[in-house]
Amino acid sequence: MLWRITETVPSSETAGIVDVVFGWTFVGIEALCLVSSTLAYMFLTRRKDRHEEADRNLGWWGSNPPRIDLYIATYNEELEVLERTLAGAQALDYPNVRVFVLDDGRREWLAEVCKRYGAEHRTRPHNNHAKAGNINYTLLQRLKDEDAPDFVAVLDADFVPHRNFVRRAVALFHDPSVGLVQTPQHFFNPDPIQHNLYIASAYPDEQRFFFEHLEPARDAWGIAVCCGTSSMVRVSALKEIGGLPTESVTEDFLLTIRLDSHGYRTIYLNEALTEGLAPEGLHEYVVQRGRWCLGMMEIVRNVYNPLTSTQLRFMQRVSLLDSALFWTTTFPFRLISLVCPLLYWYFGIIVVEASLTDITSYYLPYYAAVLITLNWISGGLIWPVLNDVSQLIAAWPITRAAAMGLFVKGPHKFRVTAKGGDRTKTVVQWPMMKPFAIFFGLTVLGLLLPLMSETAFTNVSRAGDGIRIILFWTIYNLLVLAITMLVCVERPRANRPQRESVEMAMISVGMQRFHSWVLELGVDHARVRGLSGLTAGALGTINLNDVGDVAVRVAAETNDGYHLTLRPTSEQRDAILRKLHTADLRPGAGKGDLPGMLRGWMRNLAAR
Secondary structure, eight states, X not given: OHHIIIIISOOTTTSOHHHHHHHHXXXXXXXXXXXXXXXXXXXXXXXXXXHHHHHHTTTTTTTSOOOEEEEEEESSOOHHXXXXXXXXXXXXXXXXXXXXXXXXXXXXXXXXXXXXXXXEEEOOSXXXXXXXXXXXXXXXXXXXXXXXXXXXXXXXXXXXXXXXXXHHHHHGGGSTTEEEEEOOXXXXXXXXXXXHTTOTTTSOOTTHHIIIXXXXXXXXXXXXXXXXXXXXXXXXXXXXXXXXXXXXXXXXXXXHXXXXXXXXXXXXXOSOOEEBOOOOSHHHHHHHHHHHHHHHHHIIIIIOOTTTOSSSOHHHHXXXXXXXXXXXXXXXXXXXXXXXXXXXXXXXXXXXXXXXXXXXXXIHHHHHHHHXXXXXXXXXXXXXXXXXXXXXXXXXXXXXXXXXXHHOOOOOOOOOOOXXXXXXXXXXXXXXXXXXXXXXXXXXXXXXXXXXXXXXXXXXXXXXXXXXXXXXXXXXXXXXXXXXXXXXXXXXXXXXXXXXXXXXXXXXXXXXXXXXXXXXXXXXXXXXXXXXXXXXXXXXXXXXXXXXXXXXXXXXXXXXXXXXXXXXXXXXXXHHHHHHHXXXXXXXXXXXXXXXXXXXXXXXXXXX
């Protein structure tokens, strides 16, 4: 950055005032981004692993296990989403837990569903303060009961607990200073970027770096954060701070700070103890991230300013500053990186005055060091172009949310991330694609302008040796924009939920018996291989471990086997849901795999 600031920013002696203004604007945002990434690097120098601590303290309570309430907050989720969460809650292996469904949609049919799963259905007369208010309302009622909870576990409506979720999380409350235990969020379905680019099996979801690396690092520094779902909180600590805070739409992050200011620690247990539904639609994906940004800005503006608040420890101050910088610099930087080359092609404005030799000497080693270290630390989670695409797709909504949170007092409305719905058709998100298509067209036209206009050619010649840098920058932007536009074409999603897992099963059709490999399993379908001779429409059964004999119909033949339609009873359906989602497994890809991505793209081309 010293090189950038002292040698590459246009000066008034050699450039016009417009070049100077844009040059300093760009380098200012770039410098703030580097401060943010440097803080992240500082955090990553340490790491806390609490597996052994949880193992040692599984029975710290002796013969009197603490009372646990499990709150499942819901508003408008459909039955398909809720039933798998309830089936998972029903299978918890902790002896003293009560399950409550907090229904802000006040749906009568859900009360009957809860009764079937042994859960309690609770509503309230209003929807004040959204999810935080929903939890506070039920907790206040429960504190009046004789069996009031000692701890409260929180799940979003689409998150399924593994059998050992409660038992492992409560083990870490052996230390009375622990106010909250957060566990990671894993997703059994691909997010829109993974799905629409055919890379779900070879590229991790966008949140993996945070949950696998940043949260354990933050825990080591004493600044782990609550992320809402998949967490457990000490009730006495909640009472002391007056319940879940409601001053922000991201009450979870604010809860961490409020607990910390009262002497209670938030710690992180990096074990796959729950799994949930990632946003399936691109719109929902962007809305969710915009809400996270808005909530952080509300905290910084209205509650805890990291620069002036006297209630923050030094490391909490650094944590808040890091989060605020991430939201306010990363995404505006992504947008301005698209604009800068266009300023040159159309108006001859140069924002970076650097020769190819300078870039090779200063920038390329820095860029290589970043990629090498981040991928060494993360085990291959950071891929340059795809990382840029994931940031660009939500850059404008997040930038707008940051401005709204910082400069508009509020209160701001809580926008629920939609779950479920019909995802069986290809949908082109034209409103989201339009700005990227415009940028793409303007960038292509900018490359052609010097060939069509003498004035444009004169502007281009100002860059000298730097033209090669601008040309590379422009082509890189075209690549990122092209892939971002592909993400805006949403592919159909069918047969939710499902998991690719291999197990042996016995299939019976008439008098015939076959041993077959189950490659893919859902609540209403399966894909099997290793058998032949069946006809479409034939009826039979498949024997699944932990489920039993399930009635099936042969739906269609595949290259190596068959697609089966499952016809489970209601009990078998619940058993399949538990089989799919409550085992101690980590769903999704664990690291980036370029050959795997290439195979996915090739399979897509072959299918077409």
